[in-house]
Amino acid sequence: MKRLLEEKVTALHGAGGLVMDKLLRERILPKFPIRAAGPIGLDQMDDGAVLDLPPGRLVFTTDSHVVKPLFFPGGDIGKLAVTGTVNDLVVMGARPVALSLALVIEEGFPLADLERILESAAAVLGELGVALVTGDTKVMGRGELDGLVITTTGVGVAERVVPDSGVRPGDFLLVTGPVGEHGLAILAARNALPVETPVESDVAPLWPALAAALATGGITAMKDPTRGGLAAALNEMAQKSGVGMEIEEERIPVRAEVRGLCELLGISPYELACEGRAVLAVAPEKLAEVLSALRAHPLTQGAQVIGRATEHYPGKVILRTAVGGKRFLEMPLGDPVPRIC
Amino acid sequence: MCLAIPARVVAVEGNVATVDLGGSRARARLDALGEPVQVGDYLLVHAGFAIRRLDPADAEETLRLFQEILALEEGP
Amino acid sequence: MRELFSLRDPALAARFRELLRKLQPREPVRIVHVCGTHEITIAQYGLRSLLPETVEVLEGPGCPVCVTSTQDLDCALQLAERGATLCTFGDMTRVPGTRMTLEEARAEGADVRVVLSAADAVEIARRQPERPVVFFAVGFETTAPGTAAVLLDNPPDNFFVLASHKLIPPALAALLSIPPVAIAAFLAPGHVSTVIGAGAYRAIAARFRVPIVVAGFEPLDVLYGIALALRQLREGRAEVENAYPRSVTEAGNLRAQELMRAVFRVGPALWRGIGEIPASGLYLREEFAAHDARREFGVEGRLGEEKPPGCRCAEVLLARAVPTDCPLYGTACTPLTPVGPCMVGAEGACNIWYRYAGRPRL
Numbered sequence: 001m002k003r004l005l006e007e008k009v010t011a012l013h014g015a016g017g018l019v020m021d022k023l024l025r026e027r028i029l030p031k032f033p034i035r036a037a038g039p040i041g042l043d044q045m046d047d048g049a050v051l052d053l054p055p056g057r058l059v060f061t062t063d064s065h066v067v068k069p070l071f072f073p074g075g076d077i078g079k080l081a082v083t084g085t086v087n088d089l090v091v092m093g094a095r096p097v098a099l100s101l102a103l104v105i106e107e108g109f110p111l112a113d114l115e116r117i118l119e120s121a122a123a124v125l126g127e128l129g130v131a132l133v134t135g136d137t138k139v140m141g142r143g144e145l146d147g148l149v150i151t152t153t154g155v156g157v158a159e160r161v162v163p164d165s166g167v168r169p170g171d172f173l174l175v176t177g178p179v180g181e182h183g184l185a186i187l188a189a190r191n192a193l194p195v196e197t198p199v200e201s202d203v204a205p206l207w208p209a210l211a212a213a214l215a216t217g218g219i220t221a222m223k224d225p226t227r228g229g230l231a232a233a234l235n236e237m238a239q240k241s242g243v244g245m246e247i248e249e250e251r252i253p254v255r256a257e258v259r260g261l262c263e264l265l266g267i268s269p270y271e272l273a274c275e276g277r278a279v280l281a282v283a284p285e286k287l288a289e290v291l292s293a294l295r296a297h298p299l300t301q302g303a304q305v306i307g308r309a310t311e312h313y314p315g316k317v318i319l320r321t322a323v324g325g326k327r328f329l330e331m332p333l334g335d336p337v338p339r340i341c
Numbered sequence: 342m343c344l345a346i347p348a349r350v351v352a353v354e355g356n357v358a359t360v361d362l363g364g365s366r367a368r369a370r371l372d373a374l375g376e377p378v379q380v381g382d383y384l385l386v387h388a389g390f391a392i393r394r395l396d397p398a399d400a401e402e403t404l405r406l407f408q409e410i411l412a413l414e415e416g417p
Numbered sequence: 418m419r420e421l422f423s424l425r426d427p428a429l430a431a432r433f434r435e436l437l438r439k440l441q442p443r444e445p446v447r448i449v450h451v452c453g454t455h456e457i458t459i460a461q462y463g464l465r466s467l468l469p470e471t472v473e474v475l476e477g478p479g480c481p482v483c484v485t486s487t488q489d490l491d492c493a494l495q496l497a498e499r500g501a502t503l504c505t506f507g508d509m510t511r512v513p514g515t516r517m518t519l520e521e522a523r524a525e526g527a528d529v530r531v532v533l534s535a536a537d538a539v540e541i542a543r544r545q546p547e548r549p550v551v552f553f554a555v556g557f558e559t560t561a562p563g564t565a566a567v568l569l570d571n572p573p574d575n576f577f578v579l580a581s582h583k584l585i586p587p588a589l590a591a592l593l594s595i596p597p598v599a600i601a602a603f604l605a606p607g608h609v610s611t612v613i614g615a616g617a618y619r620a621i622a623a624r625f626r627v628p629i630v631v632a633g634f635e636p637l638d639v640l641y642g643i644a645l646a647l648r649q650l651r652e653g654r655a656e657v658e659n660a661y662p663r664s665v666t667e668a669g670n671l672r673a674q675e676l677m678r679a680v681f682r683v684g685p686a687l688w689r690g691i692g693e694i695p696a697s698g699l700y701l702r703e704e705f706a707a708h709d710a711r712r713e714f715g716v717e718g719r720l721g722e723e724k725p726p727g728c729r730c731a732e733v734l735l736a737r738a739v740p741t742d743c744p745l746y747g748t749a750c751t752p753l754t755p756v757g758p759c760m761v762g763a764e765g766a767c768n769i770w771y772r773y774a775g776r777p778r779l
Contacts (some may be wrong), residue, residue, distance in 0.1 A: 191507075191530075194367065194389075194534075194537055195367045195533075196365065196366040196367075197366070255364075257362075257363050260362030260363030260365045261362060261363075261365040263362065264365070319463065320463075321462040322462065322636070323426070323462050323464070323637070323640075324434075325430070325462045325463025325465075325466045325467050325636070326463045326466040327461070327462070327463035327465075333752070333753075334511075337507030337508060338508075338531060339482070340343065340387070340388050340481070341343060341453035341454060341480045341483075341508060341556070343452065343481075343556070343560065344454050344608075345454075345608045347422040370534070370563070370566060372566035372569075372570065372676065373562040373670065375673075387559050388506070388534045388535070388556065389535065389537065389563060392559060392608065392612060392670060392673060393664050397422075400421045400663055401421075402662070402663065403424065403662070403663050406641070407424075407429060410436070410648075411436055
């Protein structure tokens with residue numbers, strides 16, 4: 001029994017008693033370097049955390065993370081779970097302050113894997129100086145879920161909130177780096193595709209890379225192109241803002257190895273998720289300032305202007321293709337699958 | 342139908358070639374190709390099988406054909 | 418270096434646009450291609466926006482995934498539900514059978530795997546010798562040699578093929594046999610033709626007096642193919658022209674043809690939404706009965722009418738009806754619940770019509 005408790009997650013871990021307490025105190029809490037953002041934080045293990053927030057508007061977001069496989073080239077579900085929530089705050093214009101993290105674990109899940117996952121979550125938060133202030137752990141029976149679900153909730157503070165609906169005709173549209181890497185890395189790993197590829201997930205927190213660009217006040221709208229990739233992000237921004245978009249395909253950054261593998265699989269890199277990129281609309285008079293702010297940080301130094309918002313075709317995204325043709329870049333209908341035709 | 346793409350051969354072992362696609366690598370079986378394949382060749386790969394060896398000279402020939410019809414028809 | 422084969426130069430494309438304008442006929446013409454990958458090139462590069470007003474390029478019944486019969490798909494679903502590991506190409510998993518898609522069957526617990534190749538399915542079979550592995554083999558002449566190759570390469574006993582391969586020339590002939598024909602010319606699929614050769618279309622072009630241009634898949638290849646077709650129409654010719662000579666020869670890939678002949682016999686096949694086309698399907702020869710999923714598991718589909726009641730895809734493909742003439746359109750048949758091939762393919766006539774209320778011109 002003792003051995004099992006040390007190697008695998010069992011029902012006892014989720015039951016709230018001593019076993020759980022020991023697991024949390026010994027193996028989970030110490031991994032997170034910053035555990036409070038006010039008088040009551042993680043260490044107190046109270047019913048909630050109490051935060052002292054800097055002035056500004058409170059931005060609040062939550063996301064449940066499931067990913068298969070849990071460990072993938074370039075990251076794992078732990079890194080993804082905290083990064084995803086941090087990035088949701090950042091693309092709202094907020095500086096991330098504190099996160100909560102809730103685990104739902106399948107009985108029998110290896111503790112060593114759980115530790116690795118939490119270590120990578122902790123590493124991201126530590127680097128950012130963002131606190132983990134509260135959390136929860138539940139265990140479900142074997143077969144009742146697939147491994148692990150992590151829910152993270154985050155709060156941040158924004159001086160100027162940036163919605164995804166603020167694009168105005170004439171604004172420049174930017175992407176902060178090459179697209180398609182996370183989605184492709186996951187697709188290759190999930191389907192055990194018989195390919196060797198250097199493609200890794202781009203999962204990375206957009207803070208502090210976007211801090212200086214936000215401070216210019218020139219960003220009118222922003223979104224992280226996660227599920228559905230660049231195509232979904234642009235369409236959503238166009239629809240919510242009531243503007244059209246004209247995108248130059250040649251300007252969309254895509255790494256050669258991503259393009260090559262996408263061609264083999266017959267999928268579009270624009271529909272693949274990114275986890276370390278942002279799509280921005282920028283007021284024309286602030287373009288130079290925003291670009292130089294972005295290019296000063298390694299994560300966003302590949303930022304590119306990919307097109308402009310227009311009054312034509314409101315709600316639609318038009319792609320001017322490599323050969324000079326035009327087409328709609330459509331909202332993807334589900335995750336891409338490799339095709340033969 | 343029939344997505345098939347040109348890929349460069351980086352290794353050949355028996356009836357399987359390893360092909361490069363801008364840094365990503367995949368396997369291509371050579372069963373359906375009636376000719377020998379060498380490292381550096383280009384193959385047209387469909388669903389894991391090479392269906393044709395491509396000659397870079399033929400790609401240039403294609404461009405010549407394009408120019409030919411364009412020139413022919415661009416007259417008055 | 419691979420870029421050498423990427424024919425995407427915008428300056429040349431602009432010249433082709435001008436050329437097509439010069440070649441444009443006075444009366445509207447419909448050029449039909451029969452290839453999902455042609456459609457992808459055309460759609461992805463926005464080539465329709467480069468065509469003159471009177472030229473319309475339509476997707477015929479050319480995506481093997483779209484035309485796979487509901488009966489065959491139901492056989493595959495049945496095998497997956499009965500505990501076999503069912504391997505197939507990714508796009509096949511999204512097409513609905515009578516009750517569900519293979520992707521939905523997987524969500525309900527069936528072991529459905531996406532593979533890139535018949536060879537991957539054999540690998541899976543070797544790794545799990547205790548369980549039957551069925552490769553749902555869809556695709557035209559381009560894909561069938563790969564299926565043939567793995568069957569000739571001593572596959573494990575637990576490897577089975579559910580053969581649903583189809584042949585392109587009989588489909589072209591069938592489309593042209595139903596009058597009145599409103600198809601001015603065909604773009605023949607370059608990769609099918611790489612295998613079967615440009616010569617395979619000569620009898621059809623002569624018999625039906627229709628220009629057939631074999632075209633490649635780079636955007637400039639397609640524009641070139643359309644230009645050759647328009648030139649034939651202008652000159653009143655109806656011939657087979659090879660616009661993809663860097664890959665297609667007159668006789669095709671003889672080795673690939675040999676593999677197919679060794680493994681398959683030709684028989685009638687059902688095409689989704691169209692019905693039965695004689696001599697258009699490939700079935701495993703007697704020698705491969707031990708690997709034939711249809712025999713082994715008794716899931717032999719019945720041949721016969723398979724047009725879902727009311728579906729008018731065949732007429733839409735033949736340009737004798739528009740999507741809104743079909744009683745299923747927009748009610749039983751939508752992009753999320755497609756019935757016929759015109760709705761299954763994202764660029765099928767009905768699918769486009771549904772999303773844009775007609776084909777938009779950009």
